[in-house]
Amino acid sequence: MMEKKIGFHEYKIFVTELVNIYDSYLSVRGDYNDGINIVLLDKKIKNIVDNIFYVAIAGEVKAGKSTFINSLLREEILPADVLQATSSIIEVFYSKRPFLKITYASGRVEEIEEESKEIFKERLKEVAAIPDEYRDIPTSVLDQWLLDHGEVPEVNDEFIHYLEAKSNLDNLSSQIDKIRSYLQKRNLDNITTRIELGYPFRIGLENVRFLDMPGVNAVGGVYDIAFSYLDMANAILFIHPIKPVESESFKNFVSTIIPKKNKDMVFQVLTHAVVYFEEKDRLLNEARRIYANLIPPNRIFAVDSILKLIHEDLIRGKKLEDIKRDKAKRKWVAFVLDLADELGIPPEKAFLEFSGFKELLPALENFLIEAPILELRNIAQTIHTGYEELERMLNEHLSLLLVRQKDLEKFEEEVKQRIDGYKKLQTEAYFILEEAEINFKGLNSPFERALQEFKSKYQELIVNSRNLEELRKHYRDAEDELDEIIGKSLSTISGFFQEKLKVLGESLNKEYKLTIPKIDFAILEESTKKKLKEKEEKDALGRAWSFLLPWRWLKLKEIFKFKKESASTLEKKLIQELKGTAITQISNVLDKIRDEIFKALDYYKGQVKQMLKEKEAQIERLRVEIKTAEALELEILQTEKKLTMIQREKERLNRFLENLNVV
Ligand SMILES: Nc1nc2c(ncn2[C@@H]2O[C@H](COP(=O)(O)OP(=O)(O)OP(=O)(O)O)[C@@H](O)[C@H]2O)c(=O)[nH]1
Ligand SMILES: [Mg+2]
CATH class of the missing domain: 1.20.1270 (Substrate Binding Domain Of Dnak; Chain:A; Domain 2)
Structure with missing residues (x-):
């Protein structure tokens, strides 16, 4: 388009x-x-x-996510390192006033204002990175435990067993001391739940919030909150080093983590392009071929974030020898200058040219x-x-x-004609309202049929789910499909009124010169839809959803009692339980939606009546008002x-x- x-x-x-x-x-x-x-x-x-666009930057640990955001934002502000990993989601965005706001699980809020970027970076390193010594234990599972229970667990065999099951790590019993020491240090007052960084970036992206996500395969998996962020994103950029180009984690990400409706928002960004400069085009084409069934080729890009950062340094007038002091950049300065010389590209243009950002940025903006x-x-x-x-x-x-x-006489005549028309309008509108009632409230209405079909389809899918991932996906898809049904039903209802009123209006106009006002159905439709959606999220679906979160499964106390059993037996038991809940929840939600749709129908009917009243008043006014010449x-x-x-x-x-x- x-x-x-x-x-x-x-x-x-x-x-x-x-x-x-x-x-x-x-x-x-x-x-x-x-x-x-x-x-x-x-x-x-x-x-x-006020629209805010959320761009989630996901990818494996060390894929280059933080560096990529820095190069987009033209500031080296997020900690990026070969060692330190981002462990909390950081929201980064434009703000005239620089500030770093950290919210902790205890509710404490820490805000640092008007500071230099180095100070922000240091603080971020302290709060958003896993200290090196704990990189091989499942810190996110441990944090989640503390968040859920509010107390330090006893670290015994059972607990180790639980950790292993949750994180897919073996041999954690050899790490018992480390786990204990980590738990000693963590509490609700130092576990972060939200980190926001506003800075006067030199970019025209004032309405965009970038989300620096922890690695998708970070030890022990992802926090619950990461999924909520992915759900609300307007674009999701999956960052992956260009070599090896084939990535299981990307396939997994697209097929199991991202809900269906968000699949069209995924970009793949291959980083470290300069490292494989000679092979870059070949690798990019290969990626486009390998992922052809997951993502269209024009949403895959090859970039090099380091080159973009060097380009920014140069723009700011930094000297080459100073840039070279940065270990991550040193090698590539010489490399690119050499290459530029060879290809006859002016050196000041070469870094941006080879960085690949010139292609990626417009595509991303355009998409958003x-x-x-x-x-x-x-x-x-x-x-x-x-x-x-x-x-x-x-x-x-x-x-x-x-x-x-x-001609006063003719005027009286015309007014009389319209009053007759108005009477006719009243009767006809009454019939339309009657017809609407029969069409949309009956057991055989298309709406009711769609609900019933939906119900049996998802009951079956849920009953046949083989694991938690599948269950979660079906449930999420059910939510989306329900959206569609609601949308369709509402537009059928408004289409009905629109068509009827149009036909009626035309005949009244011919016979009585009466015009009937239009009702803005499209906008009504949307508001009803929104209202339903908010209800849905706050009510049953929302709650069921957090209950279904698979990475919380062992939280259920009664299931935890069976701790002697193997993880897979536990999972089976849990799935059984969740299936039951999911099915009941879907039924409940359908009842609610039916109610709401009926309310919407009543609302439309109210609008028609309102229109009749206004028209009557208008004609009456015309008749009685006495006016001087x-x-x-x-x-x-x-x-x-x-x-x-x-x-x-x-x-x-x-x-x-x-x-x-x-x-
Ligand atoms: N040459 C080159 N190096 C890069 C590029 N992107 C990242 N790096 C380097 O790769 C290392 C990891 O980068 P980060 O940005 O910290 O990666 P990350 O994905 O945020 O890592 P975690 O938050 O720890 O999961 C750093 O040493 C970067 O300098 C790139 O495009 N080209
Ligand atoms: Mg990072």
Whole structure:
């Protein structure tokens, strides 16, 4: 759909323009009811303006995630090292005021403000990195235990057995002292739950939050929280060294960790490209071929973060000999300069050129704004609909005013005609409401059938799940499919009303010159959907979901009692239990959703009744209002002026939509 690549810069210009368009619309519209739900439209505009894009940077331990973010952000601010590993998720984003905010499990918040980047980096190293001596024990499992139980466990055989089962590590009994010493040091007051780093980065990505994730195969697995972050991400960049290009962890990541609906958000970024400079193109092509069934080729990139950082150093006027003092860079400075010379590329351009970021960045920006651009288009179209409705209303009003000015008798006649039309409208609308009731509430309604089908499909999938991963995936897919069903049902309902009202409107207009106002169904649909979604998350699904988190399985006390059994027996027992819960939860959620859809139907019905009332009042007003000739003339002039303004604004909107359409 996108022909020209546009980025955040252009996107921001579109947003500003739309906000202007919206402000004019509000003032032109005044108190007229054009059927547009202004409260919701307002919310949409706010969302667009405050929209934050989350970009999750995932990958194996030491893949180069932190270095990659640093090079994107043009600051060496996240600790990156051959030794120290990132163990907590760090949110990094643009902020005029530099600050580092650390939230601990105890609720304590530590904030460091207005400090230099070195101080932030040091503090991050202290709180977000696993000390070297503990790298071979499952620290994240231990932390999770402390988070869940709030007390230090007794480190005995049982506990070691538990750790081994959870982390897939063997021989932890030889590490008993280390585990004890680690647990001694950890408590809720030094386990971090959130780390936010705001800094005045020299980039135009003010609305983006980068998430530096711990390695996916970090010892002992991933924290619960990592999954929530992956779920809310707008793009997920999986970082992997370019060699070896074949990666089990990437396949695993895409097929078991990422829920279906987020699969289209994954990029693969192959790092360390300069190290294999000669083979880079071949390796990139190979990756595109190997992963063809997982990810489209235009979402795989080869980059070198170190080269990008050297490029940034040069831009800041750092001298080559100073850059070379950095061990990670030294080798590559000479290498690239040599290569640039050989290929006849100016040395100041070479580092960026070979870094691969020139290709990656525009692609990422373009991808991130694709969805919001659609939203801009929707909003613009809604405003356009509003204007058309206003135009219709004002034209009708104007024509009546003109008749009244010329011929009072004819005016009375026309008003009478409309009142007859209104009576007819009332009866017809009543039939429409009746029909809606039968269509959408019956046992045989398509909506009810979809719910029943959904139920049996997922019951079967859940019963047949062979392990926790499968169970988790089915459950997550069920949530997404439910979204689809809700969406479809709502649009069927609004489609029904829209069509009926359109047909009715046309016949009334012909016979009685009566125009009936439009109802903004699209925007209603979305708000109902959102409402349902929030409910869902807060209610049963949300709770069931955290209950299902597989890496929490041994937390269940009654299951922990069977500690003498093998891990696989335990897992089987747990799966049985979870399956039962999942099925009950799905049933409960379906009942709730049915209720909500019925409420939505009632809401639509309310809107139709409201429209009838307004129309009645409008005609009544027209009839009883006595106007002097001057007042009449003034009103005619004002109405004409308003119509010209609408014309101009509509043209502006059309230009806006045209410009959007070329991107
Ligand atoms: N040449 C080269 N070296 C890189 C590149 N990316 C990372 N490195 C080096 O690889 C090492 C690990 O990089 P990090 O950024 O710490 O990796 P990480 O994925 O954040 O590691 P953890 O947080 O520990 O899991 C560092 O020594 C980096 O200098 C790259 O693109 N090219
Ligand atoms: Mg890191």
